[in-house]
Structures are given as structure tokens and as C-alpha cells.
Amino acid sequence: MTVRTPPLTPYPLRVLLGRIAREWETRRRIFDLPTGRFYSHDPAHDLSFEMGGRRPSNPIGPAAGPHTQLAQNFVIGWLAGARVFEAKTVQILDELEIDRPCIDMEAEGYNIEWSQELTLDQSLEEYVKAWMMLEILSHWEPLEPIIGPPGEHVFDLSVGYDLDGIRTERMDRFIRQMMDASEVIDRLRPQIPPPFERFRDHDFDPHIGRSVTLSTFHGCPPDEIEGITRHLIDTYGLDVIVKLNPTLLGFEEVDRLLHDVLGYRDVPLDRHAFDADLSFDRALRLIPTLSEYAAARGRRFGIKLSNTLVVGNHRNKMPGDVMYLSGRPLHVITVSLLDRLTAALGDLLATGADPGPVQVSFSAGIEASNVADAAGLGLRPITVSSDLLKPGGYGHLSAMLKRLDQAMTEVAATTLEQWVAHQEAEARRSGHRDAVSAYAAQVTGPEGVAHYGADAVRRRLRHVDHTLELWGCVSCNLCVTVCPNDAMLYLPTPDTLADELSDRWQYLCLAELCNDCGNCATFCPEDGAPFEVKPRLYIDPDRFATATGPAFFIGRDGDSLAAVPGPGMQPELSRLLEVVSGPQGLPLRPEDLTPIGHVHRPEHR
Ligand SMILES: Cc1cc2nc3c(=O)[nH]c(=O)nc-3n(C[C@H](O)[C@H](O)[C@H](O)COP(=O)(O)O)c2cc1C
Ligand code: SF4
Ligand code: SF4
Structure with a gap:
């Protein structure tokens, strides 16, 4: 494959909205998503929860990554049911050259991306365009009979990677404009094309971002994590979630799970990366300290488990020496990390039937088969990247939500809290400390290995012996x-x-x-x-x-x-x-x- 790195060039708002109107009129789809993949909320269930002063109508959505970079991506995710969007990470280095190809989802996931490829100004405009389009579509009559009342959604900002960068004038402007986007909204209003022109004077809520996830890079010192969190709380009054790396579980345990239990024996781990990252003991001091700091200022602190795992590039499909592991093996590693943290921090984490103050957001190998389990642990939000990059794409979101609805219906739970209480009671009945430890035992046991292990995940993809041409192909979509x-x-x-x-x-x-x-x-x-x-x-x-x-x-x-x-x-x-x-x-x-x-x-x- 040739390596070309042209910049992404976002489509203007006028073109995107014009496309929605035309595509709906001619094909009853929006951005190629068929109506059969739109999610319609089951009114018997209240899946809402509180985040950043809003109440998104469910906890599922795309994780910071390729699905939250361009404005249309948010629209497709929202139609498929997403109500929490962790925006692609922005940072001061906003003219990065990212090597290509940068995604390898053939089996377990790998990537070499690490933040936005758009400039900060472009990212801001993409997020504001997305926000405006979701507001317009929430009030667009043709969608009403298909998706019903969509409820609220949340955009969670994601910033990286060091305090000096986050403090710069350009990053400061980005964050402030995401917190009050009035100026950008007014600049974009005239672009709203005739099919939607009644929305030109619409009262768009300009306060887009009210919470932020800090994406820590491998090797980010604990003092830096603490400094950035305090800065985001003090300067902007935002709720802050710190996204932690799976290295927190420690080299020996990750090595055991990945290589011995799950059978990914060829994936090289780098002991130095573990040594350079936040240690488990330091995290046990950091989490309560930052939670108290936030609470004293009327804000909420949370952790996100987890970021991708740095590994050696053993496949040579993408350039460079290292790459970042995601998907099914990461699910098992991250659930084990959650189990260890829950055991150590007791009532501090907002998991289980009696949630503590520290919000626990989750992203690691989420898919339709495990989303109800994750929601039943009290994890919120639950975000996804790898599964949306597999065949079926964004449509997996509606499948996940349907599975969650189904699981709740089976036990007559009507709220997420009731679902969590049910899972917790079941776990205790079967002799576990809590639902987290029961689930950790499940994913690391024979049932887990049969689903998350290398033998199950590494299947040959379909291949036909034909060279792709300009016109025609097997049309697999x-x-x-x-x-x-x-x-x-x-x-x-x-x-x-x-x-x-x-x-x-x-x-x-x-x-x-x-x-x-x-x-x-x-x-x-x-x-x-x-x-x-x-x-x-x-x-x-x-x-x-x-x-x-x-x-x-x-x-x-x-x-x-x-x-x-x-x-x-x-x-x-x-x-x-x-x-x-x-x-x-x-x-x-x-x-x-x-x-x-x-x-x-x-x-x-
Ligand atoms: C292609 C790709 C790009 C990503 N970019 C970012 C990013 O910009 N910032 C970030 O914090 N995490 C990023 N991630 C990590 C995801 O947000 C997520 O935490 C991780 O992939 C685990 O979830 P998954 O197993 O569902 O993919 C990226 C992941 C992928 C696959
Ligand atoms: S999936 Fe294919 S078409 Fe889409 S951005 Fe990647 S290379 Fe381009
Ligand atoms: S639809 Fe055609 S071009 Fe696309 S993946 Fe299938 S065979 Fe390849």
C-alpha cells in the first residue's frame, strides 16, 4: 500500500445538511446508515444517567478515536443510538503527520493514531457542526416516527497530553469555545441550507462541553496528571475524567493474561513502558486525592478504564516500532484492572449497587455480547472504538442498545440502577465479592477465553481471488x-x-x-x-x-x-x-x- 498523507478536509455544514436532505429523499438513509440500523429508544426503560450536569438518555457511544473526529461521524453514531460522545483528543501539536496505514482491525485491534489530525480550529468547527446537526435532527419531523424522542446527549471533551500544552493560549481558546460556542454557532448559521432553513434562527445551546477526559500518554508522570486535573477544574470548572493506561495492572499480570491465559503469545510487551507509567500504588493515592479536590470545588472526578496498551509492532502492517492494542484482549485486561481497583478502593468507585463518588467510565473491547454486563457493573459512560471499525460499523451501536434493553426486560429492570442492583445481588448469591469480581472471574475463565482468546479472535477473513477494479466488485459493502x-x-x-x-x-x-x-x-x-x-x-x-x-x-x-x-x-x-x-x-x-x-x-x- 502506498503511504500518502493528505490532510482530512471536512465537508462544510451546508454540504453535509444538503446531503442529509437529498439522501433521505432519494434513499431513506442518512450518511449511508439504513433506517433498520437507527435506534429507537424503548420507553419502558430509563437508561439515562448524570454527566456534566446533563442527563444523556443512555450511557453508550463512541470512544475518542476515528468515530469522533469529523462532524458526520457524530450524526451516524447518534442515529445508531449513541448519546455520549468522547471527542477525538486534541492537543497543542495540531499539525501531526500520522503514518499510514494507522488502523489494523483484522483480529484484535491495533492502531498508531494518538490525537486529532485536524487543526484545533478545524476540530472546534467539526464539534460545533456536529452539535448543531444533532440538535436539528432531534427536531426534524421525518425522523420522529423512526427514532421517537431521542433525549439528551453529551459531548465529552478529550485533551492531551501535557500541562504546558494544555495551558497554551490556543488550547485555552479551544476549551473556552467548546464551553461557549455562541460565536462559532452564529458564524455557521447562514450555512444551514434551504431544506433546514427554519433552523437558522434556532436557539442552539452554546454550552457544548461540560466535562473533559484527560488522555494520558504512556510515560505521563503522576504529578503531571494531578497538575492537569487541578488546572482543568480550577480554570474551567469542568468535571474531569482521567483516562488511565492498562499498564496500571503491572507487567506480570498483563503478561500472564495476554500471553498465558488468552494465548496472544506473539504480542511483545515492553517492560520499560510499564515502569515509566503510573504505578498501582501511586494511583491508589492519586484517585482519592483528586476526587476530594474536585468535590471541594463542586465538581466531579472520574477515571476511564482504559486507554490502549502499548505493544511491539510484530505484524509490520503499519509503520513504526510500537502500536496500541485494543479490542477483545484489552477487555479482559481492563476488567481485571477494574477488579483490582475495586478491591483496593472499596466504596470510592461509582460501581455496584451503592456507588461511591468516583465515576468509572469504560472503553475496552465493548461489543453487543458484553455491553449489558458492563452496564450492570455501574460503568458510565461505556464507549467503543474497535467494534465500530469491524464490519457492521456504527450499526453495532444499535445492536448493543437492543441487547441492553433485552437483558433488562428479562429481569424486569426499568432503570440502569435496577439493572445494576440485580447484577450485584446475583453475583453475591453466587459467592462473589461483588458484580465486578464475578465478571472478572467470568472473562478470565474458560468461557472468557473461548470468546476473548486468540484462537477465537484470529479467524481468516474472507478472500476472493480477484483484483479490485475501478468498476464492479463482489459488492460485500x-x-x-x-x-x-x-x-x-x-x-x-x-x-x-x-x-x-x-x-x-x-x-x-x-x-x-x-x-x-x-x-x-x-x-x-x-x-x-x-x-x-x-x-x-x-x-x-x-x-x-x-x-x-x-x-x-x-x-x-x-x-x-x-x-x-x-x-x-x-x-x-x-x-x-x-x-x-x-x-x-x-x-x-x-x-x-x-x-x-x-x-x-x-x-x-
Ligand atoms: C484508531 C483509534 C484511534 C484512537 N484515538 C484515540 C485518541 O485520540 N484519544 C484517546 O484517548 N484514545 C484513542 N483511542 C483509544 C480509544 O478511545 C479506546 O479507549 C480504546 O481503543 C479501547 O476501546 P476499544 O477496545 O473499544 O477500541 C483510539 C483507538 C483507536 C482504535
Ligand atoms: S476506511 Fe478506507 S475510505 Fe475510510 S478513511 Fe479509512 S482508508 Fe479511507
Ligand atoms: S464492496 Fe467491493 S470494494 Fe467494498 S469491500 Fe466489498 S469487494 Fe471491496
Whole structure:
């Protein structure tokens, strides 16, 4: 795979909202998510909880990562049921070059991303656009019969990685504008296009961020964690959650679980990374200290278990010496860490039927099969990254919520508190200290190994012996569902091309939304990377001017969609136009696009 690192170029709010209206009208989908994957809240259950002074209507959502970077990602997650969004981590170094590919989700998950690739100003605008779109869709009549009353949602900020960086004027401005986004909202209002124009004067709540998760990097000293937490509480009055690393469990125990119990024997651990990180004993002093500090100032402190685990790069699928492990093995490690912390901190943690003051947020290998167990421990919020990068993508969120609803229905629990009380009572009845220790025993025992162990997780992906081409393929749709940015889309092959193209669907890449993460290439059963081989559509003239590969500019000519071919693509132009202009063609409104007369072809540079 070639290593190209073009910047992500977010779509303007006008184009995104225009797409929602057009896609709904022509295909009854939004950002490729079919209505069958929209989540409709079961009114018999109250899944709400308190966070940052709001009451999100359920505790599930995407973790800081690729699903909380671009504005449309939040919309897809929200439609699938997410009500807590941990925004992609921002930091002062906001022009990072991230190596590609950066995601490897073939079995257990690995990545080499570590914070946003957008600038701070772009991230701010993406989060505000997302906030405005969710507010608009919450009041949009066509959705009402499908999702019902959606209830509240929460955006949790995520910042890293050192106090000096967080104190800079640019980071300060970012945090303050997330806490009061009035200026940005007013700047974006005129972009709201005609299908939604009644929302131009809508009373958007400008107070987007009321809580923050501090993502600590490996090696972050405890004093620094303490200093940043105090700074965020004192300066901004935010509730603070500290995201801890799984190294906290200690080298010997992680080594035993990962290698001996779960069978991931080839995954190299680095003892130095464990030595450099926060130790368990120090965490036992840090957590009560910061909880008291926050409480004395009327704020809440919490911990998040856990961040990814640093391991050696034994697969050489991504560049660099180290990578970060997530997914199923991390679930077992992190539950074991939770068990150890619960045993040591007793009533301090907000787990179980009699919750203490320290909120415990969870992200590690959450999926439909374990989300009810996690909710039954009192963990809130419960966020996900790896499972949403597997086939099915964002649709897994609605499946998780349905599983939680189902589990609660079976025991006649109508609130999360009742569900937690039921799980706690069951655990004690079976002789465990509490529900956390019962669950830890389950995931590290034979039942857990059968599900989370290497033998269960490392299955060969489907492969067909065919080289991927510009048009046509086995149409498995996997590239669409695994893309966190909805950068791959599919359109029906128009009848006019039926003699030339035998496949029913054609797949295309929205180039500005693709960051070459490589995830679609992992899952495509054909030989080739969808994001490189399929037609790459640009709507930004500057990005098109430097385009390579099978590139086309999509704009307008009068009231119609029009295209300009990139180098070598002239022979494919008429086919492309047929595909994008069909009745269920490209769901972008010509009036939101640039006239093609203004566009320079790459070969003319
Ligand atoms: C591709 C990718 C990017 C991530 N980026 C971030 C990030 O920017 N900040 C952060 O705190 N965690 C980040 N994470 C970690 C996730 O938020 C999450 O804590 C972790 O992946 C464990 O959850 P999972 O097993 O559901 O993936 C990232 C994870 C993945 C897979
Ligand atoms: S199209 Fe493929 S490479 Fe591009 S962002 Fe989506 S999954 Fe990643
Ligand atoms: S490009 Fe690959 S992943 Fe996408 S639909 Fe075609 S065969 Fe499936």
C-alpha cells in the first residue's frame, strides 16, 4: 500500500445538511446508515444517567478515536443510538503527520493514531457542526416516527497530553469555545441550507462541553496528571475524567493474561513502558486525592478504564516500532484492572449497587455480547472504538442498545440502577465479592477465553481471488460499514450501464473524507484497497489540484451535477456521470457544490 498523507478536509455544514436532505429523499438513509440500523429508544426503560450536569438518555457511544473526529461521524453514531460522545483528543501539536496505514482491525485491534489530525480550529468547527446537526435532527419531523424522542446527549471533551500544552493560549481558546460556542454557532448559521432553513434562527445551546477526559500518554508522570486535573477544574470548572493506561495492572499480570491465559503469545510487551507509567500504588493515592479536590470545588472526578496498551509492532502492517492494542484482549485486561481497583478502593468507585463518588467510565473491547454486563457493573459512560471499525460499523451501536434493553426486560429492570442492583445481588448469591469480581472471574475463565482468546479472535477473513477494479466488485459493502468517516459510498448501477457493468452496485470514495487509515483495505475480500482503486471524488478544488489516482472533481454546471476527470480518467468520465447522476445517484445537491468552470485539472498545474 502506498503511504500518502493528505490532510482530512471536512465537508462544510451546508454540504453535509444538503446531503442529509437529498439522501433521505432519494434513499431513506442518512450518511449511508439504513433506517433498520437507527435506534429507537424503548420507553419502558430509563437508561439515562448524570454527566456534566446533563442527563444523556443512555450511557453508550463512541470512544475518542476515528468515530469522533469529523462532524458526520457524530450524526451516524447518534442515529445508531449513541448519546455520549468522547471527542477525538486534541492537543497543542495540531499539525501531526500520522503514518499510514494507522488502523489494523483484522483480529484484535491495533492502531498508531494518538490525537486529532485536524487543526484545533478545524476540530472546534467539526464539534460545533456536529452539535448543531444533532440538535436539528432531534427536531426534524421525518425522523420522529423512526427514532421517537431521542433525549439528551453529551459531548465529552478529550485533551492531551501535557500541562504546558494544555495551558497554551490556543488550547485555552479551544476549551473556552467548546464551553461557549455562541460565536462559532452564529458564524455557521447562514450555512444551514434551504431544506433546514427554519433552523437558522434556532436557539442552539452554546454550552457544548461540560466535562473533559484527560488522555494520558504512556510515560505521563503522576504529578503531571494531578497538575492537569487541578488546572482543568480550577480554570474551567469542568468535571474531569482521567483516562488511565492498562499498564496500571503491572507487567506480570498483563503478561500472564495476554500471553498465558488468552494465548496472544506473539504480542511483545515492553517492560520499560510499564515502569515509566503510573504505578498501582501511586494511583491508589492519586484517585482519592483528586476526587476530594474536585468535590471541594463542586465538581466531579472520574477515571476511564482504559486507554490502549502499548505493544511491539510484530505484524509490520503499519509503520513504526510500537502500536496500541485494543479490542477483545484489552477487555479482559481492563476488567481485571477494574477488579483490582475495586478491591483496593472499596466504596470510592461509582460501581455496584451503592456507588461511591468516583465515576468509572469504560472503553475496552465493548461489543453487543458484553455491553449489558458492563452496564450492570455501574460503568458510565461505556464507549467503543474497535467494534465500530469491524464490519457492521456504527450499526453495532444499535445492536448493543437492543441487547441492553433485552437483558433488562428479562429481569424486569426499568432503570440502569435496577439493572445494576440485580447484577450485584446475583453475583453475591453466587459467592462473589461483588458484580465486578464475578465478571472478572467470568472473562478470565474458560468461557472468557473461548470468546476473548486468540484462537477465537484470529479467524481468516474472507478472500476472493480477484483484483479490485475501478468498476464492479463482489459488492460485500464491507468498505462502507468499516469506514469511520463514511468516506466510501455505494450507488446503484444505472440501467443505462447494465450492458457494460454487470454488478448491481458501484463503490466510490469521497476523497476529502478519507485519511488513508487502511481499514477498508483490511476487510475488502478482493485484492486491492477500495480507497485507492475506486473512483475518488473531490469537491474541494484545491485538493483536486494535487490529486493522484482515479480522481474526479464533482461540481455543478448550472443546476446539474458535473464532473472534471483527473489525469488518465477522461475515458471513464461518461460512466462516472451516469453513475452519479441517476435517480438514486450521488446524494449531494448541485447547488451546494462549486461550478466546474472554476476548477483546474491536476495535469494543468
Ligand atoms: C484508531 C483509534 C484511534 C484512537 N484515538 C484515540 C485518541 O485520540 N484519544 C484517546 O484517548 N484514545 C484513542 N483511542 C483509544 C480509544 O478511545 C479506546 O479507549 C480504546 O481503543 C479501547 O476501546 P476499544 O477496545 O473499544 O477500541 C483510539 C483507538 C483507536 C482504535
Ligand atoms: S475510505 Fe478506507 S482508508 Fe479511507 S478513511 Fe475510510 S476506511 Fe479509512
Ligand atoms: S470494494 Fe471491496 S469491500 Fe467494498 S464492496 Fe467491493 S469487494 Fe466489498
